[in-house]
Amino acid sequence: MAVSPAAERPRKPGPTRERLLEAGRKLFAERGLHGVTTHDIAAQAGFAAGTFYLHFRDKEELCRVIAEDTMESLRERLAEATPPEHRGTGKAVRPFTEALVGFAEENRDLVRIVFSRSAETLAVEANVLDELAGTIAENRRGRAAEGVDPVVLGHALVGMLARVIAWWVEDPRRATREAVVETLVRIQRSGTHPE
Amino acid sequence: MAVSPAAERPRKPGPTRERLLEAGRKLFAERGLHGVTTHDIAAQAGFAAGTFYLHFRDKEELCRVIAEDTMESLRERLAEATPPEHRGTGKAVRPFTEALVGFAEENRDLVRIVFSRSAETLAVEANVLDELAGTIAENRRGRAAEGVDPVVLGHALVGMLARVIAWWVEDPRRATREAVVETLVRIQRSGTHPE
Amino acid sequence: MAVSPAAERPRKPGPTRERLLEAGRKLFAERGLHGVTTHDIAAQAGFAAGTFYLHFRDKEELCRVIAEDTMESLRERLAEATPPEHRGTGKAVRPFTEALVGFAEENRDLVRIVFSRSAETLAVEANVLDELAGTIAENRRGRAAEGVDPVVLGHALVGMLARVIAWWVEDPRRATREAVVETLVRIQRSGTHPE
Amino acid sequence: MAVSPAAERPRKPGPTRERLLEAGRKLFAERGLHGVTTHDIAAQAGFAAGTFYLHFRDKEELCRVIAEDTMESLRERLAEATPPEHRGTGKAVRPFTEALVGFAEENRDLVRIVFSRSAETLAVEANVLDELAGTIAENRRGRAAEGVDPVVLGHALVGMLARVIAWWVEDPRRATREAVVETLVRIQRSGTHPE
């Protein structure tokens, strides 16, 4: 007898879970992980304190889910922007950067949480950025200029991207979108052989 | 409520204050600001809980002092490494980077706190890195390649430096010192006109 | 830092709040404001420490509520005892005094707190007694004997009433109820013209 | 062999002890017993924290000594003002009251401590006022009007005197000295047979 799929876990993310996630995104972006209580999140979502624990094991899990969802969206966005045949060539750099900057613009709250300068998001954000660093390193493999370690380069570029984006997203009037993209593209192109 | 003329600042940094700072550096590096209690710090330094408050108003003040001291040392180190006549020219890049990497190597705990990926050091570390970004932007002023915004560049390079160093310092076997320096130097040179 | 719409006041005084107030009355009467901790109060009421803060901001607020409630009851009691048409005439003195003494007899704990010799109830009790003094001064206005300042008289009579009652309530065997009332009445009648 | 009087206890109150008492008087008057730390007192007197304990067992002892000294001075003052042959007669009332008001005027700090509305001076001030109540009751003995209990009367008059004086001393512009004395005298004369 097949286990009723309905018996597995809350079938649908349902509106409650979604509202809690939304509240979490808003409040974490505003005040950081440690500045927000589970009470605050539940209240912001319009629920009582206990409801939080019906949907998440604890605060950290909420945070992890937010980060993972964010990363998933970002991954898709970046994948769309960089067709497989361009990967590993210099052609991907500008679309990749534009996708990243575009994502940041449209998801300021998420970016504040995950790329935050003061991302105390436990191990979560480390993983996010580490993954990105790995992706970048992978793409440059074999094209690194002499003396350039591709792993170091990956981390360097990620640190650069994360910081510029976090800085810019805090106040987008700090620079034009074009200047941000252009500057990031130029720096990323360095350290690699022109194709 | 304080009237006591005796309530002044402790005259001399004394060994107690120094031991508390040292304990703070060690524990913050290991567990982050939120993972450490004032009690822990006092105990680590070999004192009772109350002693902490004889020297620091609260945990945040200790943290601020650590960050400021660190920044001060780093500033000196960088100043020594980059003679004024080289500033604003490409000649400063390698010595600057070597000084930074050297400092990180010798002060792993401090770097973990101030450059930490999870630097929740309040406003403190933001200021540290912002200052560095400003310094860098200043040095590049006028030499930025076309399309490169020197302010964005400053933040980009700082993000890069901070992240690579934080990553490397966690486990120096991840890359040779030379590879780190070389990679960072190459990237920094990009975005500017060769001199 | 509070955002939660749920952070409103507890809708209804509920039994918990009431039990905490009762515990507060008992313990303050026994040991004074400074001799009691919020922990004590919660424990006396049969709750854990944190529960106190679900209902009162701090010890001072509990105390203020107790004092205000007490004053409110006393006000009602005195108002019932002194019909408006008797106010400002000598006819109110004895019923007023009997009501006061009766209230003290029935609310020994409250009286110990609010009229206490050692009423360190912050500004609270000062206000209680000041209000009473003002009321008395008002009632005597125009009837003061020559050389008698009605404001001074108000404070004098309040001081007298508060002290005698606090003294008597500590051990009612110290004097008969009648002797207390009679003595207080006689003194209050002095300083005013017989009507 | 007579015990050297020098061996008894600290021969002289010495300037240190005196300065601590003085500091205690000042600070207690300003902030109340609980608003002052032993540190504050020592500092106000110009000494380090530990010195306090060379002269007083604890804060309470300092307080007790202040109260006792005050009471002693007051006793002398009242004794001077009321010649023995006048005691127990109505002739003592005005000089007694004038002495009390005069003392209050000249020793505002002490009066604030000992007669304070919020005298949380432990058992100390209770004793002071109780003693005064006893003295008054004693003086009225045998002259009480019918229906007046002399013990109750004693407490009533003390409560009255203490409160009026505490109130007046806080801001002497609240009433003229004469009005205060006159009102108090008149009230005290009530409840007793005219002599």
Place this chain on the structure above:
DNA sequence: CATGAATGAGACTTCATTCAT
């Protein structure tokens, strides 16, 4: 006598989490 750094008990308060309804 004086010092003042150190102590450590204890009060206050917050908040993640549970659970009976």
Place this chain on the structure above:
DNA sequence: AATGAATGAAGTCTCATTCAT
């Protein structure tokens, strides 16, 4: 599912008091 009162561990900070110098 939702509620929200209750819990209690954990952390912050103060201050009376001691003691080696």
